[in-house]
Amino acid sequence: MHVSIVINGEEVSRDIEPRMLLVHFIRETPGLTGTHWGCDTSNCGACVVLMDGKPVKSCTTLAVMCEGHEIHTVESLEVDGQLDPIQQGFHELHGLQCGFCTPGMLMTTRALLDENPDPTDLEIRTAISGAICRCTGYKNIVSAVHWAAEHQAAAKQEV
């Protein structure tokens, strides 16, 4: 079955079996391996990408279901060598150790800040409740999201 999906603003086309999951389409077709393939059971959140701006688990979405929708992966965050504030926050405050959950964490919290630019601890913890990190204990992830929220707001004021 022929499928065309817009991933990070570029149309990607390929003949696939309908059973191909979005996570594999993203990793194999444009070769964007930033999206991690984790538990495969929609529990861990490592595979989260944005579908029309909303975070979804790409291991539990068929690629064929995404035709006509816009997908954004973790590779879309950095623009012209400039890290997204959420990436910078994870870097500054050590929001990762092994990094396996990080792509999903970044996309989930990017979507959170798009909807709620100044979230509370509880709102952040709720937003990432479908994403599992086995290294950080989540404390630094929450701090990193606060860092991103503050710096994003400051950057907007300067503009």
Place this chain on the structure above:
Amino acid sequence: MQTPASFEYERATSVEGAIEALQRLGSDARVIAGGHSLLPMMKLRLANPEHLIDINDLTELSYIREQGDEIRIGALVRHVELLKSELLAEYFPLFRDAEEVIADPVVRNRGTIGGSLCQADAAEDLSAVCSAVKATAVIRGARGERLVGMEDFHVGPYMTAVGDGEMLTEVRIPLRPGAGSAHEKVERRAGDWAIAAASAAVWIDGGTISDVGVALSAVGLTTIHLTRAEELLRGKTPSEQLFVQAGEIASEDCSPSADGRGPVDYKRHLAGVLTKRALRRATARALHQEV
């Protein structure tokens, strides 16, 4: 690597088209919306449909509205929309109680009310919620619509009244004065199945319970309608003692099985406690006394 078995895929562009496809393909076809129940089942090969009919483009099934003396919810309404609906929060706040603890926020962006009800997993919250508020399912087929009450909708584990060539299109909830409702759940962590959950709705008229609906999730092979507790409560003045009695009935009338989430006696105890709490909170809401 978990991959579903091969299947044919088609995308419906209208409800009529989806039904036509379901008629044509018969029992080999399944409707897919969010896919967050069906795809995991297909990966485990517990479900092996040969055809999937994708209804995600059917925006005409995506609404929550007040119409006459009913709330009508289209089958394609996603969990996140149920969670954020001010209309539901006003009339049936148990939807928000439940949606805050159904799966996780990312899954809630995709999963739908129609998918949840049609999955008919006994541990699924919305089945108990819809039972408690005495919802009616609208099932459409080639010969038009038929209405099925929630007590007849779930006919067994993972089995519903929706037949081959039919699809669930809408859920209707009657609006009656004096309503209060609540959903209580205990789970080990976000996204896990419930250990137990209880949904309650009460309608209070002149200080007495004129009608009541109570249902349990995750403590039997299907959603459990607590008809014996409802009979006890109907016509009585709400009181803590009455809620305790209803909880005792819940403990007796559920049929949990032991698993990693706990032994049978613990689950029975939990079903009782959650029933009592749900009734207490539903009543406080009906009387506008919620603290």
